Amino acid sequence: MTKRNVGVLLVGHGTRDSIGTEQFFQLAELLKRQLPSIPVEPCLLEFQSPSIAEGWDRLGRQRVTDVRVAPLLLFAAGHAKSDIPGLVQQCQATTPGVSFSFARPISRHPAIIELVCDRLQHSIDAMERPAERMALVMVGRGSYDPCAQADMRVLSEIVANRLAVTNRATAFYAMAEPRLPRVLKQIATSITARQSGESILVHPHLLFEGRLFHAIAQQVDEVRDQFPDVTIHLSQYLGPDRQVAQAIAGRLELSKQDETP
Template sequence: MSVTEKIGIMICGHGSRNQNAMKEFAKVSEGLKGRFGDAPVEYGYLEFANPVISHGLDSLREQGCTKVLAVPGMLFAAGHAKNDIPSVLNTYQAQNPGMEILYGRELGVDLKMIRAAASRIQEALDAAEGDADKHETLLMVVGRGSSDPDANSNINKIMRMLWEGFGFGWGEVCYSGVTFPLVEPGLEHAAKLGYKRIVVFPYFLFTGVLIKRIYSFTDQVAERYPDIEFLKAGYLNDHDLVLSTFVDRVNEIEAGQNVMNCQMCKYREQVLGFEDQVGLAQESHHHHVEGIGGGLENCPCKGDCDASCRDEEFCKKHGLKWTPLHSHDHSHDHGHEHDHDHSHDHDHGHHHHPYPHADHPHGPNSMKKG
């Protein structure tokens, strides 16, 4: 390291209109401060919240940082981690040649993350009122869901490690959107397998609309099967082992070990069913929604957004500014990686590659409102 070099840490998140989710993300970022010596830590989002990624980078530059170690605040590497964030970082570096930005990998399949997940599941088991033993228990791990099969497959490995680690009777996986099976059909299937207890664990970092819907669908399916005990485990949040994994990812960049899994990447290899996506351009699809959605702390949902702010009539009724969400003049039945239940017509000059299984009977359209 040269005597003039100053390192900064940048945590890059997706963003949400749910203020509580953003508070949790900020808490994780704050929890990382001091874990890298005197190196400053900033964070930013792709969309729907402030600060945006470029603002976090501005702050590091103003603090004199000449080298930034940037990591995606995401569990797995799908389109956001592979395309959108790198595009934002590359654009910023091109505009600020005096700052070197090095990009790390996602949290990924990691033993620390699995132990953090196990801790959340154990908390749910400890709080349970029933007496079902582990061999009478089914574990349902709920992933976010992506149009990237590599990212989706990682949830299955996480589930298997947890299933085998606890010794549960059975394990299943479902997804909150984009791919299949979705939560409701996944739980319906699981309920028919004959287990006395089903533990529903959202493998998510933070709260938000999707967490609320996962729990809502759990309640709905539980009403149909009163003889089964359904437990709703908490999501990962700021578990100390999650923070430790973030630290590992930053340290990997500095050590030159930040290698993503490119052997199964649909943009680099001929992944079954996704062969036509090899070599697609790396570009961000979020530039037009950077920062919108922030400042809704006075929303009637008190920060715990239930997506009502996406409805124009709701906003008029409550005197709120209505900001239409990310939409285009084409169908969203292809499984983009966040929620689309809205529309406004304009052309952003880019194209989302269609998800090849958009017509699957158990998905992959984002979950309907519960």
């Protein structure tokens, strides 16, 4: 059997935010450390370079004949199911000797769950409040795809159970219900009425810095202004972390037989 030279095409969504773009490339370097014997080429779906076609060509120049496409997406929605596959198929049509396969989005990979819990535990420790005095709101970007919405809700339940937080909710920034401002107002109103003294911890389930993170932070600030007696804390997004790279590598399911060109 002819050996196939394996390479990884890491596909990010792309952002106009310079910090978010830099964080994507930082993560690509972490993935390269996870996979030292396999070529890894980062590329972006939109807004920034290199494009998917440029990343594909770079792997070709390294004699890669088996491209493992890793969509850097938290959940499987339109980009993972349609946009990225369509562009990759266009690339493959120009290089018929090169095959490709897709890794699943990192979704609820154990390393992602661990990282979310780490981010939230750091916030809980800083707030100096026990879990029973905390309301957790997990907020996702949102999608019209019902499977992506369900994945976010399941992740929320897993994380809340790990942290022993009983008062929990899932919200979305856009394209799905319930929206973050409504959820925050409902919880803050309940806390105020009960005079429970609970705090609200909001986790923005995003990969990098960018417009979405700042928009979510603004929504949190607006609810803070409306409920000055309720402490609302915004935790950190995932960022270019070793555990994100570990999740990507795990989804690729590479074996020892995968060859370096």
